[in-house]
Amino acid sequence: MNKQVYYWCTVIVIAVVVVIGFLTVSDNGNTSNNQSIYNETEQNVGTENKDENTNITVEENNLTNYLEDQTTIMDKMLTEMKNIPHVGNPAIDFLYGMTLHHESAIAMAESYLKYGGNHAELKQMAEDMIKTQDAEIEQMQSMIQKLEEEGMKDETKEAEYLKAYQKILEENKASHSMGAPDTIDEAFAEGMTLHHEMAVQMAETVLQYTENEEVRHMAQNIIEMQNKEITKMRELINQMANQMA
Secondary structure (H helix, E strand, O other): HHHHHHHHHHHHHHHHHHHHHHHHHHHHHHHHHHHHHHHHHHHHHHHHHHHOOOHHHHHHHHHHHHHHHHHHOOOOOOOHHHHHOOOHHHHHHHHHHHHHHHHHHHHHHHHHHHHOOOOHHHHHHHHHHHHHHHHHHHHHHHHHHHHHHOOOOOOHHHHHHHHHHHHHHHHHHOOOOOOOOOHHHHHHHHHHHHHHHHHHHHHHHHHOHHHHHHHHHHHHHHHHHHHHHHHHHHHHHHHHHHHHH
């Protein structure tokens, strides 16, 4: 009798130990699985945040690179425009200066497209500027050659024109330092608006000092076209500002 009691007590103890062991292993497994799921979730969240931060960094880098380009382009333009040849004819002086001015506008538009401007209308404007102003550069270079071959001079008018021209350069050297744009689209629109305003100033000035019909037509066309683009870019700048408000 005692042997049977001892036997069954031993069996019961062993069974209890086995059950407890099983429950312990099962609980550890669940804990491990939960920890794994938690770790995976944390990793995914971290990856998403990293991707978001990476995108922001790319946009900021593009803006920084564009602004650096714009500063370099404008500094180069102003230096070269200050040192145009003086040939005794204000019409030719104007064409030399405007050719350099157009070249810098093309460089700014190309930089904007290069660094990923996203605004559909501004991208189209940049592409149109490149085509239009490249064609006008060729036209102005032909006009320079023709006028130089004709050899007409008026050094008195040239001196008056150059005085006004140098004043424009000095004024625009100061005004081309912008604020702190938030996006590359805003930076391009603001910078190109200032750039266009300078072209209009130059064109309006040369009309006072030359009677050459071909040059006058070129100047009047620049005034008309670039004033339209100035109006459009100001509208877009206001739209972007309202969207960010």
